[in-house]
Amino acid sequence: MSSWLTNRWYVAGWDSEIDSAPLARTICGVPMLFYRKLDRTPVAMRDACPHRLLPLSMGLREGDSIRCKYHGLKIGPDGRAEEMPLRTEAVNRSICVPTYPVAERHRFVWIWIGNAALADPALIPDLWPCSAPGWTFDGGTYHVACDYRLMIDNLMDLTHETYVHAGSIGQPEILDAPIETRVEGDEVHVSRWMPGIDAPPFWRTALKQPGPVDRWQICRFLLPSAVMIDVGVAPVEAGATPDRHDQGARGMVIDFMTPESETSHHYFWGMARNFDVNDAGFTARMKRQQGGVFAEDKVILEAQQRSIETNPGLRLSAYRIDEGGVRARQLIARALRAEEMAA
């Protein structure tokens, strides 16, 4: 049994990553091919020609179809053969490669790896800030050689910023702020409210005014594997509250972890914001900075994965700071059991 849910939507890639040229990416252990048809609709199919298994991603696009690079079998976007290697041979329409439901939402292309009959787009996690009016959103794709749940743990506890990101975004005040964790249905919320502090440089610049601020970090885990982090500051006098805090500068960090294998995943990171939305330079600087911050995480996460493998007798422990990650893993485990029961 795998460590990930099957009957769920996963991010396959950014809308801009999936284009007319074939893209090969392994999703939940399955080598996949992605591309867009001429009408820009995305297509996902198994990345293996039904003839001799050469990856179709090595082939050439022809109209809405793909032609295998080895013997020229032509496969349509529905996965069915359209032309045999020997052009004079009648097409056997029973020849096909598995295709998968895809959907496009919130700047991502999503794939459903389980039972296609259940693939309701309404089940796509609601990453609203990625496509809300008045907000702008951008980010990047990273590969991490660790279990996707280690990244969830990482994101659901921002304590690590103090140590892992000591040289970049870490701030000791974070350690002193009380954390509140709660489960709401299929979500876990971890909140930190830092009232009346001095804004760190990033947020001071975003806010564009002096004076003490209220700062917040609210991590939300959403099944199967998303973490949205609501971050920002508001002037103390604006009266922001944990429930309502649109008075200042607000960002939403969007993280989606799509398993590649049991020990690796694709990490989709982005930041949505409701300030300086037309400042392309801000967006570029933010993405460059994230590259450096993520490099610090990657070193830690991949070392942790290797240590888990070289210390088979040892188990991960959980302390108070880990409550968010623990609750998120519990939601995954509960949903896995539900899938198993339903199967």
Next chain:
Amino acid sequence: MSSWLTNRWYVAGWDSEIDSAPLARTICGVPMLFYRKLDRTPVAMRDACPHRLLPLSMGLREGDSIRCKYHGLKIGPDGRAEEMPLRTEAVNRSICVPTYPVAERHRFVWIWIGNAALADPALIPDLWPCSAPGWTFDGGTYHVACDYRLMIDNLMDLTHETYVHAGSIGQPEILDAPIETRVEGDEVHVSRWMPGIDAPPFWRTALKQPGPVDRWQICRFLLPSAVMIDVGVAPVEAGATPDRHDQGARGMVIDFMTPESETSHHYFWGMARNFDVNDAGFTARMKRQQGGVFAEDKVILEAQQRSIETNPGLRLSAYRIDEGGVRARQLIARALRAEEMAA
């Protein structure tokens, strides 16, 4: 059980590859040492000193023998100890390393990896163009990280030239010519006859005259793992036929796949020809060109092997173009069953 036949001759190397210096090469899963005695007779033995298993190929030749680089045990060409590490110690003649029957024919050195009592040189595949009067023959050795049978499939269906070798030797006419496949005893023949076409540049140059030609490609698979491809053109007026076609320019592509492991093999490629036989420049250009053509195949074959491994639930399919490869694999499977029965 292995995927290859045991009681058969396999190519160990080109006559020029096996020389007085030790050559290490793994054949059918067994690390082997090859060299020639002073009288030029080739020798094959297990590449592991019977003393402490250091590869003998790291040792030094002394006369017809080899001395291990670790403690100096001296092994004769019959595999038996000739001198102990401590020179004063009496030689224990029961110390020996397994040796294997070898034979030299058709410009290759052959090795018999099975029961030595059955190693009849008359069983060496008849690659006659490699050593026929009026013909010249040369080629090279390549390493391919795929099951040797994937290369047989590749060679028994030249349809792939259109796609894999689109930029080099591919020609669309090949797709339009009818194929005829037949099994004759331990051989499979796949023939393509292209009457009255315009000769491609390579063959026009070889033929040295203008006008329409008959062109042919006749692939012959021979157990355990050879493919000879009879290729050439003759002026239409010469009246060449599939059975008799020595009227023009004719070549024989010689391919021998010697398994190294279940997922890799040594590929011996050469071309014999009955034209321009004294033109060393032609030979050199032909070998250089083949390097480029083979690089195109290698990318495909190794990607195919990896895809087979990462898609354990999928199976190779066979269409009409694959009949030659299917029949060749059937001959191998039938011979494997016969070997198993006899064992």
Next chain:
Amino acid sequence: MSSWLTNRWYVAGWDSEIDSAPLARTICGVPMLFYRKLDRTPVAMRDACPHRLLPLSMGLREGDSIRCKYHGLKIGPDGRAEEMPLRTEAVNRSICVPTYPVAERHRFVWIWIGNAALADPALIPDLWPCSAPGWTFDGGTYHVACDYRLMIDNLMDLTHETYVHAGSIGQPEILDAPIETRVEGDEVHVSRWMPGIDAPPFWRTALKQPGPVDRWQICRFLLPSAVMIDVGVAPVEAGATPDRHDQGARGMVIDFMTPESETSHHYFWGMARNFDVNDAGFTARMKRQQGGVFAEDKVILEAQQRSIETNPGLRLSAYRIDEGGVRARQLIARALRAEEMAA
């Protein structure tokens, strides 16, 4: 069952390698962290944070403790938690990482990987020349990708010098000298006495006088994994004997093999000498030369290990020269059985 003894002292590193900065080194299959406290006492603990298993060696030293780089859990030199990731959380003193007995002797830091209750420093192998008055000792640490017992075999039979070190320290006379092997308790002695020969250049320089010499090589294996080689020359007229030979220039080569895995080990090499003890240039030249000599051994040993793995049907043989190694392996096997009985 492992191939090494558990209730024994192994060299963890040179006294100079283990310092205030964290050192990660896998000992007998266990990833370990080593460092020294402010009072210079060495500490050894499992190199995995009890919280989320990140290697503690990636952390930062604070006083006598180490703080994990991920979430800041602070671990004392006794392996117990001293501060939680969330500083306001009360320390749970049951959180701990396994620690191991260490001792410092003969210029090495030693670690006991088995039952700590049995870790008596009196059991540390008596490598007396490393710390004896009138002697000087220095050397280096090497990594070898082979079973530690292959290195013991190598050292207990110096015949290999003639072949492996033909270009450096090999000398044909070694082959002609008779060997005497005997077991004494937990030790194996292999002696070579070469009376009245011409001293090789190294020893001529050390002796600082002309004339024929008696030369000796006496290898001693000590459990669990040490080899001391008593080497030197004395003028013939000095009347040196196998039992008493301090009349000339004498060195003791010290070798300790600490298993890393079943197929790799840490090789600690040094040479103690009772001549030119204040000549730092001599020490530096000796260490540089050993780098070159060891490189010759490493090529052989790692090729031997690979050959053992690729020839699973073949077994190591033993001839007369191997008696020392055979006896050493017998001592290890007997002690392993004793450990098993006691368990």
